[in-house]
Amino acid sequence: MTESNKIMLGKTLWSVADQLRGLMNADDFRDYILSFFLLRYLSDNYENAAKTELGDDYPKVKDKDYCAPLTLWYANNPEEITKFEKNMRKKIHYVLHPQYIWSSIANMARSQKSELLSTLQGAFKHIELESFEHTFQGLFSAINLDSEKLGRTYAERNIKLSVLIQKISEGLAEFPTDMDAFGDVYEYLIEQFAAGSGKKSGEFYTPQQISDILSSIVTLDSQDPQSGSIQRLGSVMDFACGSGSLLLNVRKRVKSRHTGIIYGQEKNFTTYNLARMNMLMHGLKDTDFQIHHGDTLANDWAILRETNPAKKLAFDIVVANPPLSCRWEPTDSLTEDVRFKNYGVAPKSSADFAFLLHGLHYLKNEGVMAIVQPHGVLFRSGAEERIRTKLLKDGHIDTVIGLPSNLLYSSGIPVCILVLKKCTRPEDVLIIDATESFVKGKRQNHLSHEQITKIIDTYRFRREESRYARRVTMEEIKENGYNLNISRYISTSSIEAEVDLQTVNRELATLEKTIKSARDKHNAFLGDLGLPPLA
Incomplete structure (x- = not known):
């Protein structure tokens, strides 16, 4: 067809x-x-x-x-x-x-x-x-x-x-x-x-353009993105998988047919069924995937709680577009939870870092994780500042990609993509500011193919570009109190043109002559009519 x-x-x-x-x-x-x-x-x-x-x-x-x-x-x-x-x-x-x-x-x-x-x-x-x-x-x-x-x-x-x-x-x-x-x-x-079907129903689907960015990034070689895409897909997990489209996009980008099992988790039961149907509709056999209905934050999937090191699951790729800044009810016992004990527990007002730490915990040492987050995780204080600081000091935050507002069906706020890795300890963090790169639509903004390609290539080759991308040293980030607010590192304001005073003076002199000539001509007409001239 x-x-x-x-x-x-x-x-x-x-x-x-x-x-x-x-x-x-x-x-x-x-x-x-x-x-x-x-x-x-x-x-x-x-x-x-x-x-x-x-x-x-x-x-x-x-x-x-x-x-x-x-x-x-x-x-x-x-x-x-x-x-x-x-x-x-x-x-x-x-x-x-x-x-x-x-x-x-x-x-x-x-x-x-x-x-x-x-x-x-x-x-x-x-x-x-x-x-x-x-x-x-x-x-x-x-x-x-x-x-x-x-x-x-x-x-x-x-x-x-x-x-x-x-x-x-x-x-x-x-x-x-x-x-x-x-x-x-x-x-x-x-x-x-x-x-x-509205913002609430839009939570089950990651727009294709964001899915393309996420899936392209995680299917590049995790340790050497410049070398290109991986040839074989290992294990991949999306712990807030919605309809499963993002998982399938990741799988589709890998050339080899010998792919690993893909894992997904979804809390909403109707959406969980959409994901299972989606897997079958794309020709996956029932042994090719595992989709679990459960609460990611409660970590209620038994296969993830395995304590035997020989059986413990870890993933080559983790991708996610979890609910943004949702409230949750962390218990005192979570301070000892293996996912959070080294970083701290995210505040009740926002579970963003709880989702992120969940995914990072189950990422293999050589793996790569890409997650959609609100811009607030880059600069909010309190518990989130402590978590962010620890992640930066440990060298886990590889890249920050700022995206435009109104891209998601579920929210109009601008979002960012955080790329995280475990075993690399970069001397810098690549920050990409694509917040102004979009095509305006009636209800949703969009990213063109060229804009998507530019984001992916900038990440892949770790390129720097004035007012778009910078490799920010850890020393500079430390000086900024481990605040990753993109505007601290990349200015997108227009550069004011240099003023040539001599040219301006000549233009003013010419303008004054033109005004005088017009006024003299106008006063001549007034004189013919017997009227007083203008001053």
Whole structure:
């Protein structure tokens, strides 16, 4: 599928959303359309794999609207089903029973068959609990097919679902099936929902331009960025992963297909499900990723609390766009928490450094971490000043990148990216001021491709540029009380032009002659009219 077709497919599905928005509120509709889109992807992928597995034995159905080909094969080959499904689990890591394949469900919707609703319920449970080796419990929990939002009675709900599935099916039918395109279209839909559903709902998605900067930085060689991108992805974690788009962007940038497991954590259950769906939509097997539903600040993920050094998890790459300056309730016991004991506990008013220290703790010595933070972490006093000072003295803050305001869907404030490393002890901190480099939009500001490339290249080659980037020595930072406020180190004010007094005098003399000539001419007219001249 071409890039233009991907965009057109995304717009077609978005127009379906507009047509059907009256059926339910925006958040509910998002959950339905994304869930059905996942079902379509899993179905097409399964049928393509089945064609390869069965070869000439794959049924040829003249009227595809009548039933899925696999429905016929299952009916005619009951003794072969176990072997077939075992092979499918080896190849694509899941099984999808024929009655739950999209073409069968779409046909039921067109016929408005009364068993559509119960079949959908069965399909979702099947995918959650039986399809994969690892269960995906609660994957479709955001969709309540028994909700009165769909209708008071079973029949009303069945009809409304029929309309919804028909519209989605019609939109998809206009485009050729391309499994690689599904993930991109899913991303497009997530971004559209994030952009159009307000700041609170926008928390689940990191805008593509910021994601591009983060993912480009962490996939450069951590110890020698100038040498270019890494060829193989090790372990990567996003502890506030939202819909998982940032993790996938990191993975996409690595050339090698032999990639490590990606780990994500998300507190909001609906968003956690979006992330799991996103992984599957991009062709990841259930063994390629681990997404945990839990509270990062409480550190409630068991695999991260492993005390055995041989089993303890650490990551080559940590990326995150956590909630900005959110309040939290640190307990007295956190002073002894392994994440904070060497730095101190972030204040109740702002958990920014708590998130940062969490990620830094689980970063490998040779790894790299890039995190989005509010500018306040650069200069706020109190506990945050003590944490910042310790991080600087330990040589962990490698680069500070100031970004423009109004880039995020969740907040209009300007943000920065902090790049941290453990084993390097730089003599300076690279500070990049890109706060004035943006393209103004109606609702959101944007970064152009050139502006993004400039930020990445400045980091990679550690370049200095007047009023844009400086390598600030640790001595100078110390003299400034370990305050990293960008304006202390980089001035973006316009340079006043040098004034040539002789040129100004000549211009004034010429101007006075012009004024005198005009006044004399005007007074001549007044004299002809018998009026007194102007002074």
